[in-house]
Amino acid sequence: MSLYLAIDAGGTKTVCCVADETRELARVSCGTVKLMRVSEAEATDRLTGxxxxxxxxxxxxxxxxxxxxxxIAGLSISAVRVWAENTLGKLVGGELLLCGDEVIALDAAFQGGPGxxxxxxxxxxxxxxxxxGTMYSAGGWGPAIGDEGSGFWIGHEGVKAVFWGLDRGVPTTMLKAIQEAWGADTIGDVVAAANVRPGPDFAALAPVVAWCAEEGDDLARAVLERAGDDLADQVALVRLKMEESGDPGTVGVAFVGSVLDRIETVRTSMVKSLAENGVNVTVKEVAEDSLDGALWRARMGLKC
Known part of the structure; x- marks a missing residue:
């Protein structure tokens, strides 16, 4: 019996499964092992466990x-690749395939095909x-440069919208909600928390912005709609690159991550923007499980 190990090392958590040719035998998870977020020692301990x-x-x-x-994200960074190879090489027998997190997510949706x-x-x-097999991309440059439509972006834009509203006398429930999330008693405390270095976890505010939008806050809803529009713009750019390279026809669009999976307003805005701009794609209705892509590739033995 052949045994396969699949690992999805995300920015928030890491998920691992053991499977044979047809069945999943175990699935467990832990915190992130992303080296840009935790120390190498902590990442090694977590992955080993x-x-x-x-x-x-x-x-x-x-x-x-x-x-x-x-x-795993950041595989183009040599230190990340070396760490993963060394850590898993000491723990696991057999062949090791290392892929970018985007590759296993694509595989989960399209199993090696276009999309x-x-x-x-x-x-x-x-x-x-x-x-x-040619890969095209847009965005992904990190929170300091872009990451439009991400949890970090939504949280950061939510805080900015609060102070935009304060300057113009536009009320928003996000102020109180963010104060509660950050344990900030005053507006000054929010300003201090937002500007501390290293910066706060703005991504943790994305559910706060989403909740305020659900409760009818116009500024919060506008942030979420812009997130969807920005994601649609980047999808359209990638589709254009594919068309210019001679890849015509309708292409499927899949998604992963908590924002599009859990925040309906962002997903709806993205789909609406793509349709209104005539982008030749079909968006899948549910989020993909990237771990399925890692397991598929492990079973197939396809190098990344």
Whole structure:
């Protein structure tokens, strides 16, 4: 019996499963192992504990694993690749496949075929894969430069909208909600928290902005609608790149990440904007599970 290990190392959490040719035997999770967020020592401890737990739950030995596929952000950074290779190489037997997180998410939706993926979680990125395997992208430059439509962007824009409203006498429930989320007693406390270095976790405010929008706050809703519009603009750009390279026809669009999965206003705004601008795509209705893509690639043995 062949055994496969699949790992999805996201910005917020890391998920791992053990499977054979047809069945998933165990699935466990832990915090992020992203080196830009935690120390190398912490990432190593978490990943070691994760795969060890997965094997124990499945009742198998890590040395018997046929192939492992790990999807992780920042793989173009040599330190990330070296760390992943060294850490897993000491823990797991068999072949190791390392892929970008966008590759396993595309595989979850399209199993090696063409398509466009919208990643909108803590950060954001749009990637497209043509029929010949060529990859195209837009965005994904990090919160200091872009990440439009991401959880970080929504939280940051929500805070900015509060003070835009204060300057113009436009009330918003986001002020009180953000104060409660940050434990800030005064407006000055919010200003201080927003400007501290290193900066606050703006992504944690995305659900706060979403809640305010659901309660009828116009400024909050406008932030979410702009998030969807910005994501649609980047999808359209990737689709244009694919068309210019000779990849005509309607292309499927899949999505992963908490923003599009959980915040309906953002998803609706993105779909509406794509339709109004005549972008030749069809958007899937539910979010993909990136871990499924890592498992598919591990079973297939396809290098990234």
């Amino acid at each position: 994760l795969v060890t737990e997965a094997a124990a739950v499945a009742g198998v030995s890590l040395s018997d694993v046929t192939r492992t596929c790990m999807g 466009i993926l919208v990643i909108a979680g803590t950060g954001s990125n749009i990637v497209g894969r043509a029929a010949d």
